[in-house]
Amino acid sequence: MSTPLVPAAELPRPEGAASFSPLYRQIKSLLIARLQAGEWKAGEAIPSELELAARFGVSQGTVRKAIDEMAAENLLVRRQGKGTFVATHAEEKIQYRFLRLVPDEGSEALGRQLLDCRRQRAPAWIAKALQMRAGDAMVEVRRLLHSKGVPVVLDDIWLPGQLFKGLTAERLAQHRGPFYGLFEAEFGVHMIRAEEKIRAVAADADSAALLQVPVGTPLLSVERLSFTYGDRPVELRRGLYNTSTHFYRNELN
Structure with missing residues (x-):
């Protein structure tokens, strides 16, 4: 019709x-x-x-x-x-895949280690970024990305609980592809663009222990806000990158 x-x-x-x-x-x-x-x-x-x-x-x-x-x-x-x-994040050749960490030599697929996945109430600063109300349900995910067994990225990810009902540590651990592929396939949430803020920081005790570097090691902090259709924010992510053997690559059009 x-x-x-x-x-x-x-x-x-x-x-x-x-x-x-x-x-x-x-x-x-x-x-x-x-x-x-x-x-x-x-x-x-x-x-x-x-x-x-x-x-x-x-x-x-x-x-x-x-x-x-x-x-x-x-x-x-x-x-x-x-x-x-x-377009789908499940396809390797899609150009808007958001991870831009590249080894100094060659190429590689980073390994993933899930540290935590829990549902809790959103504090005000996360709620504001995701256009939620403080205290609304959210999902918090923490993971490490490894290069040849060595941790190079510590990711903290916050998602609106209403959109990701049923997202658990078990489901994340069982999924072998990129998280964004899981989000669109099982939850119907498509990450179509992102805004990032990048700055240099020093590793604190917590991040140093997880990334296996001395306290005070220079790290690249990448804070990303990802949007779906209608410019609706659906993910806030803060990654700490150890760039001693990698660099952050971006393409400007």
Whole structure:
């Protein structure tokens, strides 16, 4: 059944944005709304450009422009001869995978050691970052990432409890792929972009013991806030990186 095109005035716009919205941006907003509603799951193919054009009552070129922009933002992935798919963190080649720690020489897959996973009440500073109320339920995860058996990253991760009901240490320990792949496959939470704050810090007694370095060792502190569709924050993460044999790599476009 065809879905009528929603007028631009009825679509959400950033505060202060002009009243006019190009047609392809309206289509993009509609497609994102369908992703947010779970109509197409991570890794699934979306309808063809012709099908979407007929569904929304616009030209194929308008749909193509909307999809091109979504592909540039890593929301969708084009595959030659196969179609267009919802981007997923379960796919190794997806470019918006967020871990950027690279060894000084060669490449490697870091090992993972889960230290803790518990449900508790969110303190005010975490609640503010995740747009929750202080005291709301949250899930706190702590883990180490290893390089050749040596710990190089200590991660503290905070998640809204409402979105991650049933997330336990057992489920995390059994999952072999990236956490973000588990989050989207089992909880329907897609991390599509992130903001990071990076600074140099000195290892305190707790982090030094876990990372097996002397107290006071220079570490890279990476605080990340990850967002899903609609710019909703769904994960706060604070990682301490030992960069003595690794570096933090970023690509600027």
